[in-house]
Amino acid sequence: MDGYLIISKAHVRYGNTEVLRGIDLSVRKGEFVALLGSSGCGKTTLLRTLAGFNTPTDGTISIDGRDVTRQPPDKRGMALVFQSYALWPHMSVDQNIGYGLKLRRVEATAARQRIDEMKALLGLQALGSRKPSELSGGQRQRVALGRALAINPDILLLDEPLSNLDARIRLTVRHEISALQRRLGITAVHVTHDREEAMVMADRIVIMNGGEIAQAGSPQEVYNRPNSDFVAAFMGAENVVEINVNVFGNSIGISEGRNNRKAVIDRGDRQLVTGKAIARFRSEAVRMTPAGDASVSERDGLVLTGQVSQVSYPGGLWRHVVHLGETSLIVDSATRFEEGAAVEITVPEPALYIFARN
């Protein structure tokens, strides 16, 4: 594998429990990778393993061709920023930013200059003598970032650094961090369980599930071409229906079911065999029409028939809960359909994710 930061076949255990089960990941120099996954999937463990706080039982970690698997954290040229800012409460902003420089015995004039550079970079010039308790959450997180960057690390590791910030500040700091990372050309690995945060910040998203990598790719790839039912659901394709498919050549035939019409769609790159399948789609990726609309044809995609049971307006589009037998779907539409209305929902081929049902 080529790359700058390479994790190869890494297994990590806590006692008898294997938490990372064979992780292979290669990060390019200057790349921003987000580790995304639900609670307990092993994101933090992977980050801590990169940092050197956990040692893999099997597998290796290398940086720029150097094997660092058994090296202590302070020899790895990495800086870590946590969810809790972990700033020293009794120290000023300047002292906090300069903390790593002091540990490394950087000479006073050079340290002063570096602290000033960091403050300028992060817009903290006026706050150098304040204590952390006199700062807002966003400012504290910037100080934590300044402290991490002051030592000029090769790799920046971020563990949910934005989760303690309120929603609006989070959006700003999100963009500040990624702009800074790009400007400095620093390699970054960022842990988050927030899908949108990963989408807007990262060059590449690594989706983890149960200690393994479920899919890695650009934000567009994992969003538009999820490779499994798990990734599709995790990336927001939460509507799910069971169908029967018949795969022939470059086409997929969908058999008529209790709640769907017969249809034929392009196979695309779907890996499917004839039989039972699960179809998934996002609530906003469909067209809803009154039932029996003659303009809908079997070439338009998967056509589902149901009844509206609830309508609300979260903003922008109308949101409908639609019942199909025992299943219910969420469907967003620019047009409002009344409760009780019989409707058809057309899911066009590109928005339709289909996976074999075991």
Ligand SMILES: Nc1ncnc2c1ncn2[C@@H]1O[C@H](COP(=O)(O)OP(=O)(O)OP(=O)(O)O)[C@@H](O)[C@H]1O
């Ligand atoms: N020190 C530890 N000892 C034993 N088990 C641990 C330890 N730390 C974490 N675990 C377990 O390892 C698994 C992975 O934890 P990890 O913190 O890596 O998950 P995560 O994906 O970062 O989750 P979250 O988003 O909740 O932080 C979890 O089941 C957790 O309970």
